[in-house]
Amino acid sequence: MFFIMLSTIEDEQERLRIADIYEEYRYMCLHRALTITKDQQMAEDAVGDAFVEVIKHKEKIFSLDCNQLPSYIVTITKNKARDLLRKNKRKSDLDDDWENSLESDEIPIDEQVISKMGFERLLNLMASLDEKYKIVLEMKYVLDLSTNEISQMLNISNDNVKTRLFRARTQLRKLLGSEVTANA
Amino acid sequence: MPNIILGNLENNDSLFEAFLRQAVIINHQNEMAAIPPRKELEKMYAFSNEHNLRMKKLFAADKRQETFAVVIKCIKVAVIAACVSATMLFFTLLTSADFRKAVGDVIVTWFDKFTEFRSSQGSEDFTERDWSPKYLPEGFTLVDTIGTTGFMFTNTEEVRIIFNYKEIDSSTSVDNEDMKYSVIVEDEIIYHLFETIIKDDKYEDNVIVWDMDGYRFTVMGNYNIDELVKIALSVN
Numbered sequence: 156m157f158f159i160m161l162s163t164i165e166d167e168q169e170r171l172r173i174a175d176i177y178e179e180y181r182y183m184c185l186h187r188a189l190t191i192t193k194d195q196q197m198a199e200d201a202v203g204d205a206f207v208e209v210i211k212h213k214e215k216i217f218s219l220d221c222n223q224l225p226s227y228i229v230t231i232t233k234n235k236a237r238d239l240l241r242k243n244k245r246k247s248d249l250d251d252d253w254e255n256s257l258e259s260d261e262i263p264i265d266e267q268v269i270s271k272m273g274f275e276r277l278l279n280l281m282a283s284l285d286e287k288y289k290i291v292l293e294m295k296y297v298l299d300l301s302t303n304e305i306s307q308m309l310n311i312s313n314d315n316v317k318t319r320l321f322r323a324r325t326q327l328r329k330l331l332g333s334e335v336t337a338n339a
Numbered sequence: 340m341p342n343i344i345l346g347n348l349e350n351n352d353s354l355f356e357a358f359l360r361q362a363v364i365i366n367h368q369n370e371m372a373a374i375p376p377r378k379e380l381e382k383m384y385a386f387s388n389e390h391n392l393r394m395k396k397l398f399a400a401d402k403r404q405e406t407f408a409v410v411i412k413c414i415k416v417a418v419i420a421a422c423v424s425a426t427m428l429f430f431t432l433l434t435s436a437d438f439r440k441a442v443g444d445v446i447v448t449w450f451d452k453f454t455e456f457r458s459s460q461g462s463e464d465f466t467e468r469d470w471s472p473k474y475l476p477e478g479f480t481l482v483d484t485i486g487t488t489g490f491m492f493t494n495t496e497e498v499r500i501i502f503n504y505k506e507i508d509s510s511t512s513v514d515n516e517d518m519k520y521s522v523i524v525e526d527e528i529i530y531h532l533f534e535t536i537i538k539d540d541k542y543e544d545n546v547i548v549w550d551m552d553g554y555r556f557t558v559m560g561n562y563n564i565d566e567l568v569k570i571a572l573s574v575n
Contacts, residue, residue, distance in 0.1 A: 166408075166409060170398065173398070174398055177394065179377070181386070182377055182380035182381055182383075182384055183374050183377065183380065185380070185384050185386070186374055186375070186380055186383070186384065187370075187374065189384075195387070196387070199386060199387060199389075199390040200390075202390070203390060203393050203394060203397070206394070206397065207397065210397070225371065226367060226371065229370075229371065229374075274358050274361070274362065277358050277359065277362045278362045278365060278366060280362075281362045281363060281366040282366060282369075289363075289366075292359070292363045293363060293367050295363075296359070296360045296363040296364055297363060297364055297367045324355070324356075324359060327359065328355060
């Protein structure tokens, strides 16, 4: 009986923590989702879906510090917003741009050219990177998630995660190279 | 501004990877910093009633799922505790020499259609003896011997009962197809009963197997199992 009571108290505490996290970050998530969906209802749905994921991965959530937690939740929300947008769109223009520009998966040139200002250019290119690739990059580099963890969060296969990471890198390198070439 | 050409692809990969990591982190930080503070957001936006209701249900469902999970967890703990207790009791009983003798001497192996009895150890107390049942059901008489350690009894209806014994070193197999298995323990001896479930079949025998004093005994016959048990118990 004591064990049941203890477990119930512990789970009740966890539930309250999740509710507190929701209260703390729901507007932030809504704001971020709106920048993607441009639609209030879709953005709200994205927030709801994001917190379904938060509940599923609450052990991970509770292990994060106060700096990582907002990043984690916002990244999940962005992913859900993007998923909802894709479902509602017949064809994603953003996807077309990136998919069509990927002519080859090979690293194309013999020598890589990185300008002294390359980092700033890379940063600028990051801002315009497709959300699909940005989300996996953020999960990898900002949230330090493993490929397995990313695949569970995004409900895609490990191979899919690796492909997205590879394509994001390849595309950025190509664009970086072509930018430098154009400026030369 | 001159470009820096890095001829080694591996170095390029490492440098690009380092740049990319930093660019992703900084870009994310910039995005997060661009989000207005909470108080301002609360003035800018309002959640719909539908959304608030959905979230309320979500947390309620989570609570129900958690309660269910707790109940399942407790049941599992109780089952594990019961199994551990039973195992501990079993091993405690094994400290008793009599229990060990009753349980540990015979290895019973169940196969698809037969059961094999083997001894786990040799017969330490073995002394050569002659055995015979002291009880026979009414109307049964000895009609034949089977070697030096087997007896066949029949009655006027030509129902046959066989009593047999041999040293415990060898194995004994019993047909277990269409048989109901049970066990009787009497005077620290385990009697293994195989009773046919096919009634009124004069070709199916009931069988009793037990070990005692270095010997393995068998009583079998197409006859009432209780009577066969009496025969077995009368052997000394």
